[in-house]
Every structure is written in C-alpha cells, then in structure tokens.
Amino acid sequence: KESTNIAYELPSAAHVTLSIYDVKGRQVRKLVDKASAAGEWSAAWDGRDESGHPVSPGIYFYVLKIGETSIKKKLVILK
Numbered sequence: 356k357e358s359t360n361i362a363y364e365l366p367s368a369a370h371v372t373l374s375i376y377d378v379k380g381r382q383v384r385k386l387v388d389k390a391s392a393a394g395e396w397s398a399a400w401d402g403r404d405e406s407g408h409p410v411s412p413g414i415y416f417y418v419l420k421i422g423e424t425s426i427k428k429k430l431v432i433l434k
Contacts, residue, residue, distance in 0.1 A: 359430060361386070361417055362397040369422040373398050375430070376416045383410060386417075402432055 361373060373387035384405050386398040400417070403409055412434045419426045 358399040358401040360397050360399050361419070362395065363419055363421070364395050365391055365393045365421060367393045370420075371396070372418075372420045374418050375400055376418060377410075378414050378416075383415065400430075 363371075363373075365371070369391065371387050371389060371391045372385065374385045375383045377383055384400065384403065386400055387396075410432060412432050415430045415432060417428055417430060419428075
C-alpha cells in the first residue's frame, strides 16, 4: 500500500498537530500530536482511518497546526 508523505519544517520548537479530514470536516486520522524540536519533519499517511480501515477514494484535507499557525492542504485518494 502506498502512502503520502507530508513534510514540514519548524523554525523553532513548537507543539504540532497534523490531522486528516474528509470533505465533510470529519477527522479521519490524527498523525501527529506532540511537541517537536526545530528542524525538518515528516509524517506518512497510508490512506487508513484511526481504526486501520482503508478510506474511500475521494478528496481529503490535512490540517497542520504549528503553535498558533494552521495550514490546510488538499489530498486526493485515487482507487
């Protein structure tokens, strides 16, 4: 099974959360929720939900929160 790698860089230490959401805004999976040191980081999403079940093909979003900053990007899962 392929996975999507989400890379991010922290200029300084911060609390980071990285979650995947469906188009209806429901959280599908939380990939990161921790304090991290400055540097380059990445997290892989294997297209599965919190229970380990594969998600349906479609559009998903990841939300990366670094301290008070929030970044939202679109992901497309193909069959």
